[in-house]
Amino acid sequence: MKFFKKAALLTIFLVASWLLSIGFQAVAPQEIDATKVSTIINPNPITIGGRSIASITPLFKPFKDMEIFVSEKENPGFKFTSVGGSWIEFSHDLQVEAEIRFETEGKWTSWIELEEEEDTLTPPNEGRRKYATAATNPAESFQYKFILHGDKVSSPIVKDIEWTFIRTVSFEKQENQKIGALADSAEIEKYAAYSMPSSKVVSRAEWGANESYRYVSDNSLDVELEYDEDFHAKYAEELQYSKIVEADENGDKYKWPLQYPEKVEKFIIHHTATTKNLDDPKQAIRDIYYYHAVKRGWGDIGYNYIVDQDGIVYEGRYGGEGVIGGHSGPGNHGSIGIAILGNFEEAPVPEKLFLPIGQFIYKKAQIHDINPLGTSMFRGKDMDNIFGHRDIMPTTCPGQYLYEKLPVIRALAAQDFTKKQKFVQDYDLQNSSEIYFIELNPEETREIIIKMENIGTKDWGTGTVLKFQQFDDFDGTVSFIGSENDTIAKMQEAVVKSGNTATFKFKIQSNKKSLNSSLNLSLLIDGKIKLKDALIIPLIVAQPIYKFDIVETKYPPKIMKIGEKFEGYVKLKNTGNVTWKKSGAWKIELREDQNSEFLAKKTKILATLTESNVKPEGIATFKLELKAPSKGGYYNEVFKPVIKDAVFISQNLSFETIVYEKDYDGALVAKTLVSEWEKGKIYTVSVKLRNVGSKPWNKKDLSVAFLKEKDLKINDLTLSPSEVKTGEVGEINFNAVVDADEDVGEKNMFLRPRLKDKAFLPLPVSITYTVVEEKLKEATESPDIRVKLSFPEDTQIPEITANGAFEIYSGSSLVTTLNAGSTAKVEVKDGKYQVKAEEIIFLKNEPIRFIPKSNSILQIKNFEHRPAWNLDLNDNEYRGILEVREVDGSLVVINELELESYLKGLGEVSNSELPEKIKAIAIAARTYAKYYIDVDEKFPGKPYNLDDDPNTSQKYLGYGFEKRSPNVSAAVDATYGKIVIYEGTLVKTPYFNQSDGTKTKSAKEVWNWDAPYLISVDDSYCDGTEFLGHGVGMSGCGTKGMAEQGFTYEEILKHYYTGIEISKSY
Structure with a gap:
């Protein structure tokens, strides 16, 4: 017989992106002793991009970073209370996450993170078999989700997926229950005798265990338990047995022999995956037992004990005290595994659990x-005697909330809270405070009341005090108000007679520094008699958390007149754990990065707190007393709460306002910056203007006066859109035809837009260009790029419109032409594209393309793509062509447009950044995109070059971002066509958020790429303290620092990309 139980590796994972349905084969439900069981099987492997290989050559046809698969809703035909799943992973050190959810009474639960176990005995080249269970209140349906994380060159594979629906019944409802006694019962009784009284622990019989699961079906069969030979050899001295019992007194063999270690040394704490507010813990335990014992073939439940959310303890593994369970792989032998029903990675641990767990231990x-x-x-x-599952295996179990409270459990387990015998000794006490631990938020002051019963025979008189032990880690973290030396409190009563209770009060105050320690208290009677019994209370000060939710805002109107005053407010909920204060060194303010134009006194502080202080979960009010600037224009005020140097884990706040002086007024946003015009060529000139007057602009009222070279011809003048409302950006486009005989040299052209024959700009718009001889060259224009948009392809039918006329094509064939404001819908039916436009339905075989006329802007009407910082915006407008086509069974929307226009819609850098930083980012982004147009495929075999997801490609937001980011557009124009090359070759240019302020990382270190231009370089211009992002290439934080110090974009790029050159590609 082999004696080591299969190792169980437990891991918990998290969350989400896009959905793909997966088909299952269903196995007919079975009834085992009235227990209902049904299994569904998915035989199809899943990978990123649906590929069947797990790795490819680096830098060749890379994978995207992540893909998410969500199953169809599955219904086993009966109400079930648990599911058990298994699958095989080929992960190649990449992450695979798994979650499930249940439908109960027509409502879906939230997604539940799974606690996974791994069969570590399978050779890695055969994949790892993973197992997981989760309990629920009676449910009728189930879904699961796999999240696969790649590294752009490799993808994990998940295959052979099975899920078993379980609803067990108590043994009291079963017949022919097989219950055997332990063989050599006298020998085993010494273990069982140590067990807690039945009133303290719910027995297996009480929770309804079907004991027949523990036995082999045929006593003639040999029982073998697999074990890891290398592990067993390494720790042979620790893995000795004091007793092994293979059968009961009747000779019936156990599937899992009862094994006892020579010594129990550790307690290992777990949690389980369950829905919130689980109604029937006995049901959940029976289901886990069934899955472990029957489905996995163990012959018993793996945990030694289970604790429900009321603190009730249940007997787990059969065999009495010390029997080895199967709960933590290498930690099983010599430990007691205690599982608490609940998911404590997402939810706090109920306080009522700590004392019963501590006292049980x-x-x-x-x-x-x-x-x-x-x-x-x-x-x-060297390990704590009470530790979490994650301390011995790579897992998040027992969840962060429970793991943080292990010091509390240890302290409570070190004390005896049982009632002592009274009136035996002269001086004795019984703690009657019912305070088992103290947990403070940062900067919290709390009064603590300690009550102690005098159970001695003598009175406690004046001078009786409570002493405490001062630890070094108290310095700078907590203080005890009013304490004197080591005296923390005096007894409130003058005399406490035998049988009465003494009261001690003291205040404890925390600082902003976290703490995980204990408060050790002892009683000094009459100032001279110190009792030996100490009261140990775990003491925790939480890590400061700065967060808020927006409750309500009253921002200035969208249109204001110069000098107009406004009073508003911002109300924020304090969702952190630090009290916000109106005054003092740690006061909270709403602050901008630069002086606000809306304040009479030039300052960055937009508003201060109205209340004197706001505790966690309280509502803070900030009054806005603003005055519109004296200069008309478009203003976008961005601000955030600031408390000294604290970092808030929340979005910025902002408002947009147009300040006007007159009815018709405009501000230059951007203009064409093509510097060289060749003889005989036609150039499209674009001038973007924002309407900062009080009245809208209409196309019919627009004219433009030109001051230009005599032979330069102007035609095709347009305004887009045809009406530009206050605050909106309009674009004036026209074609300039350079005469073939024009003299070479620098030229200037001035244009003055007019509305109703009146100029509305303070100065004419100047366009400077240089006339040159006609050149013969390749790739003179910006190439096109195709971008897959994140429109929810599986749940919605795209509805596309435009602000001007547009044409609809199927492949290269014209379907119809629509006017501004008209809408067309596209879906796939019976293998054909169905286009519904103005109540006419067209059925087509080729993908559907929406092509704008006269620079119209297309819009996906039913695409909700709103930035979290301003839900009034919706980034669903796009330049160029929108193509709707079926890809891998889903309908996707692809935006095809010029690369330069794509770059203007990229949200990779804020409009408020310094120009040289924006230019550097623009060149890096252009290089990255062009690399995947010309050199490589980001998404092999797919009909697009990139997508709009910043986690896999670049953060493409489209025309909406372009309209509100004129500085980004100007930087794109200023660097038109410029890319990064290394030794004459176009290369990939990764960039990231920030480093720790020391150095960037090399591509060799992070991705094992041999890229000489991506070595580690100094990043001391970055004021960060930790890495945010992969760390390779250009640092956004460092780029900002270099721009602030006066470096040019070319100097910045050459600093972060070693040995490169900047080249103009078109």
């Missing part, structure tokens, strides 16, 4: 002579 620790506060060597490491 206290009694077990007494049996096995374990110091709950101590440590000892275990599997080659």
